[in-house]
Amino acid sequence: MKKLDIITFGRAAVDLNAVEYNMPMEETMTFKKYVGGSPANIAIGTSKLGLKAGMIAKVSDDQHGNFVIDYMNKVGVETSSIKKDTEGRKIGLTFTEIKSPEECSILMYRDQAADLYLSVDDFDEDYIKSAETLLISGTALSQSPSREAALHAMDIAKKNGVEVIFELDYRPYTWKSEAETSVYMTLAARSADIVIGTRDEFNVLENSEGNSDKESVQQLFNYSPHLVVVKHGVKGSKAFTRDGEVIEGDIYKTQVLKTFGAGDSFASGFIYALKKEKGIQEALKYGSAAASIVVSKHSSSDAMPTVEEIEQLIHSQEG
Numbered sequence: 001m002k003k004l005d006i007i008t009f010g011r012a013a014v015d016l017n018a019v020e021y022n023m024p025m026e027e028t029m030t031f032k033k034y035v036g037g038s039p040a041n042i043a044i045g046t047s048k049l050g051l052k053a054g055m056i057a058k059v060s061d062d063q064h065g066n067f068v069i070d071y072m073n074k075v076g077v078e079t080s081s082i083k084k085d086t087e088g089r090k091i092g093l094t095f096t097e098i099k100s101p102e103e104c105s106i107l108m109y110r111d112q113a114a115d116l117y118l119s120v121d122d123f124d125e126d127y128i129k130s131a132e133t134l135l136i137s138g139t140a141l142s143q144s145p146s147r148e149a150a151l152h153a154m155d156i157a158k159k160n161g162v163e164v165i166f167e168l169d170y171r172p173y174t175w176k177s178e179a180e181t182s183v184y185m186t187l188a189a190r191s192a193d194i195v196i197g198t199r200d201e202f203n204v205l206e207n208s209e210g211n212s213d214k215e216s217v218q219q220l221f222n223y224s225p226h227l228v229v230v231k232h233g234v235k236g237s238k239a240f241t242r243d244g245e246v247i248e249g250d251i252y253k254t255q256v257l258k259t260f261g262a263g264d265s266f267a268s269g270f271i272y273a274l275k276k277e278k279g280i281q282e283a284l285k286y287g288s289a290a291a292s293i294v295v296s297k298h299s300s301s302d303a304m305p306t307v308e309e310i311e312q313l314i315h316s317q318e319g
Ligand SMILES: Nc1ncnc2c1ncn2[C@@H]1O[C@H](COP(=O)(O)OP(=O)(O)O)[C@@H](O)[C@H]1O
Pocket: 198, 231, 232, 233, 234, 235, 236, 237, 250, 251, 252, 253, 254, 256, 259, 260, 261, 262, 263, 264, 266, 287, 288, 289, 291, 292, 295
């Protein structure tokens, strides 16, 4: 029995979500603070679903870093490998703008962000070995030393039979060029067991537009991945297996408040259901239902649903 079901790797940060809706950021005067960062959100999401989740991350050595660690502890995430930056670097901040339910955007302040200074010395092999699954977020590859740390973590996982999930999580803010992004995203995706990303993110990985989902997944099936999920926003998602199965996931309609948070909650529900051996079709339902719940609420982390909420939504719409 492994100590942890999943370790997520990368950014633990702070989201500042507009409290006033339907207005541009310039006019927004009030923001509410939540824990943020895609892999942090997934650690929180899977922990709230009852998985044993841990995280490898680096936060600022200040009140914001304390806030993130305290919140993660409160929701049951194992935080022993969330380190504090000793050089005074600050945590990343994400401001959100909710102009309308369809028109939302995020603005990241990530200059010298502490998470990008996560290094190979910040975690040990035994911690990764203690988990069934390691989830790497694409943004961790955008700069050194976090890039080497992420690749090293994947390498340890692979050597020790720990499943690797690569969540493309493309955020343009910290990458230097499209070609560089494509090189590192491709490298990580080829070594992973499972790859999850939006259609746009696969275009970034391929540094080209116009490939179909099938073309994208075929390229990856020549390497390690056996399962690839391509997300299509309100059009749902598709899972492809190495043996040629294509499984489609629908969305669960809801009263949308904002669109961000969909991807991280989708990953949490999807991973939870896979771990409970519910099968890929069900996993897509759990992912979609989790996303549907989170887009109807204000945050991406605190709004992560329980298993009961997800199952209630699935049954209500099936009924
Ligand atoms: N407006 C929406 N209403 C309900 N579900 C949604 C909505 N937008 C996204 N989802 C769900 O969340 C999943 C991931 O959303 P998507 O926008 O593709 O990813 P990301 O947030 O990573 O960009 C979708 O496949 C869908 O199941």
